Amino acid sequence: MNSYPRYSGFKVKIETSYESMFGEKALKEVDYFMPQLLPMNIDEKLIKSVMEKGKKEKKWVLAFVIGTKPCFYKFYGSVMEADKAGIPNFVINSNQHYDDILTFGLNEFNFQNKIGANLAIRGDLAQKSAELMIKVSWLARYLKKHWPDVTVVPVVLGDTILTSIVPAAWMFSRNERAIQNEAGLRSMTPDAMKDVGKIDVSDFIDKQFNGSWSLLRNEPFPEQWDTFVSAAGSEFLFAPLELNKKHLVREGHPEKNTWVTGGVVIDALTLKRKEKAEKSIFNIYPQLEEGRWIRADIHRRGNLTPRRFKAIIGGVKKLVEKGYKVNFIEMSATRFALDNYKLRGEIEKLSKNKNFLFTKVWPEYANVIEFYESEHCFSALTDSGGVQEEMNELGQLCLTCRFNTDRPETVNDAKTNLLVPPVDGSFIFKMVEHVDKNEDLQKQMRSGPKLYGSNVGKKFISVVSDLIQKERPFKWAHEALGLWKETEKSDYL
Numbered sequence: 001m002n003s004y005p006r007y008s009g010f011k012v013k014i015e016t017s018y019e020s021m022f023g024e025k026a027l028k029e030v031d032y033f034m035p036q037l038l039p040m041n042i043d044e045k046l047i048k049s050v051m052e053k054g055k056k057e058k059k060w061v062l063a064f065v066i067g068t069k070p071c072f073y074k075f076y077g078s079v080m081e082a083d084k085a086g087i088p089n090f091v092i093n094s095n096q097h098y099d100d101i102l103t104f105g106l107n108e109f110n111f112q113n114k115i116g117a118n119l120a121i122r123g124d125l126a127q128k129s130a131e132l133m134i135k136v137s138w139l140a141r142y143l144k145k146h147w148p149d150v151t152v153v154p155v156v157l158g159d160t161i162l163t164s165i166v167p168a169a170w171m172f173s174r175n176e177r178a179i180q181n182e183a184g185l186r187s188m189t190p191d192a193m194k195d196v197g198k199i200d201v202s203d204f205i206d207k208q209f210n211g212s213w214s215l216l217r218n219e220p221f222p223e224q225w226d227t228f229v230s231a232a233g234s235e236f237l238f239a240p241l242e243l244n245k246k247h248l249v250r251e252g253h254p255e256k257n258t259w260v261t262g263g264v265v266i267d268a269l270t271l272k273r274k275e276k277a278e279k280s281i282f283n284i285y286p287q288l289e290e291g292r293w294i295r296a297d298i299h300r301r302g303n304l305t306p307r308r309f310k311a312i313i314g315g316v317k318k319l320v321e322k323g324y325k326v327n328f329i330e331m332s333a334t335r336f337a338l339d340n341y342k343l344r345g346e347i348e349k350l351s352k353n354k355n356f357l358f359t360k361v362w363p364e365y366a367n368v369i370e371f372y373e374s375e376h377c378f379s380a381l382t383d384s385g386g387v388q389e390e391m392n393e394l395g396q397l398c399l400t401c402r403f404n405t406d407r408p409e410t411v412n413d414a415k416t417n418l419l420v421p422p423v424d425g426s427f428i429f430k431m432v433e434h435v436d437k438n439e440d441l442q443k444q445m446r447s448g449p450k451l452y453g454s455n456v457g458k459k460f461i462s463v464v465s466d467l468i469q470k471e472r473p474f475k476w477a478h479e480a481l482g483l484w485k486e487t488e489k490s491d492y493l
Contacts, residue, residue, distance in 0.1 A: 035127060038120040040135045042142075046090060047116045051147040053088040060468045061152045062089040062179075063116070067162040070265075070386050072111060073365045074157055077267025077457025078181065079114065085461050087468070090116030092139070092154070094132070094162055108364060125161060125222060132165040140173035151176060153473050156230055157264065158182040159223035159385075159406075167233030176473045177235035181460060182264045184237065184244025185227050185385070189216040189404035189419075190412070196403075196421050201434045205441070209415050216404040219302045220385070224406070235473045238460055240264070240389075240452060243409055261460045262453025263389045269369060270454070277366035285327075287357050288371065292378040293325040294432070295371065298401060299333040300383040303422060309337045312401060313346055314425020316381075319432060325355040325378075329362070372396055379435070381420070392416045395446045399432060414448035 054061040062082055064075050075091075082089045091114040117139055121131040136154075143152050154170050156163040156178055167178035191214055192199070192207035199207075217224045231237055231248060237258045239245040249255050282289045298312055319326050328347070330338075338344045350356040362368055371377055372394050379397035380387050388407040391398035398410065398417040410417035420431040435441055453459075472479075479485055 035123060037131055037134070038122060040120055040138070041118040042139070043090075043116050046113075047143075050088045050090050050116065051143065051150055051152075054150045054152075055147055057086075057088070059086075059088060060464075060473075061150055062087055062464070063092050063152055063154045064089060064114075065092045065094070065154050065156045065162050065166050066111075067094040067160040069361075071157055071160070072108065073268035073272075074182070074264040074386070075155075076271065077264070077455075078155065078460050079111070079457075080267070081457040081461035082464075085465055087461065087465065090114055092117045092119065092136075092166075094128075095120045108366070128161055129165050132162060133169045136166050136169035137173045140170050144174055151473065154178040156180050156234070159185055159220070159227035159230070161222065161226055164226040164229040164233070167230055171233055171474070178230075178233060178473070179236045179238065179464070180227075180230045180234035181238045181261075182240060183227065183231055183234070183258075184239040184246075184248045185223075185406040186215060186244070186247040187217050187219060187224055187404040187406045188213045188408040193403055193419070193421065197423055197427060201430050205418060205434070208411050208419060210412075213408055213412055219402065219404060220300050220383075220406070221302060223385075227406075235475075236464075236467060236471075238463070241409060259459075259463050261463070262456035263393075263451070264456055265386050265389050266393065266452050266454060267457045268365065269390060269393055272366040272369040273373065275366060277364050277370055279367075281362065281367040281371050282374075282376070284367070285357060285359065287354070288327065288376055290354075291325050292376055293327050293357075293371075294319065294378050294381050294399075295327045295329065296381040297329040297331060297334075297387070298383050299331040300402065301333070302403075303383050303401060304333055304337045306341065308422040309341060310343070311422040311424045311428065313338075313343050315422070315428025315432075316425075317346060317350060318425050318429040320350050320353055320356045322429070322433070323355060324432065324436075325357075326381075327357040327359060330358060330360055369394075379432075381432070388417050389452055392448065392451055395448075395450075397435065397442060397445050399435065401428070409451055410448075414451050416445050416448035418445075 050061055064079055066072060066075060079089065091111055093115050095118050119132065119135045121128050121135070123131070153176065154166050156166050163180065171177050190208045191212045192204055196204065231251070231253060235257060237248055237253055238261050239248060239258060240263045242260055245258050245260050248258050296316060303309060303312060316326055316328060338347060347358055351358050372380065372390060377396055379399050380391055381399045381401060383401045385406050388398050388400055388405065388410045392410050392414055399420045400417055401420050401422050403419070403421045405411065405419060407417070411419060418431070418435070420428055422428060476486070
């Protein structure tokens, strides 16, 4: 790996008095408007090999953009199939999650030798966005400078901050647009959500399954913004389901540039159902072999707001007090919220109970699937989008702790998922208890249709292979109208 320049922070004068507008000196403080950035690293040998292959074979180079822990396994199928199809590719790793737990997927899915660029981004959402724009733009220009005739197409996934910023940076730097996989995730809510707490639990569940639904794109935040903006900066859109494609077409995206290929998590999930984990989760946590457990993982920003997070902790507390077995996962966001609201003491008290297990994030995806698929899993209590898909595929109960969901099909179509809005702890408990005591409901939820297909990476790469032969990832209006194609490049660009 070669490091490229470390960008220093820049000092800026902050003048806050009215007189300063007219030349009076009123310097109040000196601050940094840009923090010091870590250097990005590129593997020049790998990049050269991939780009020369693209040049020689007159193929696009695909740059798979990975940001968060789930990205490693969600991209597994596409990267594997790209290699099989002989499409040159490399991985851009944001490295925003840089500890061994959150980057374990590098080893688990054999991506170690695929990383062409390590962006080393840090900070809050604003800083990450700014760093991404700067570093991705530099990488885009670097590739264009050394391989001007090779088309490089970033492939972004789902709804992370990379999904929105990378296509913009690439398009502004190269006049080439991206591919968005897992596109069209738009959150919806059952209309009955307005009456939550006013109607009994059984009616609330029935109206989720059989009532009308409406768009409600406020959450997850910022993921709904990310996926919406990403589609605007991407030339080709691959949706999990017809519902997602309908959202995209309704928003004005050309139907001819949109394909339905299935849920991106399926290939890795299928693999891990066959492969054993390095060490069984029941050897790591023997407690989990005793009875049936609710696995709770909470990390969405909306659920970190005071009332909602306290309701979730209250619900978990009541479940444990009533004898339910709960494995509560401490994610990064959870850790922050527990300390911020001074609730860690409540967790420590619960940890004295044999039916409560407080653990860090499980590094290995295979362990997560091992548990979900086992007889010791009663349900997931989650605010994750991907878990809703996984539980649908595995035929297990999913209880989603949100007021809306970007996987509404798991509720109103498959009926394998229920929204359990964090109104208060008692309501969360009532919802879980109702499901637990209703065997017919459990049977219905566990036997719902599987929605997300199979061989998803293969379908994706099949379409991309065809696009490479006849399309360009950017069109001017005259080209989109079929009037003429540009045969030479403008010096201005």
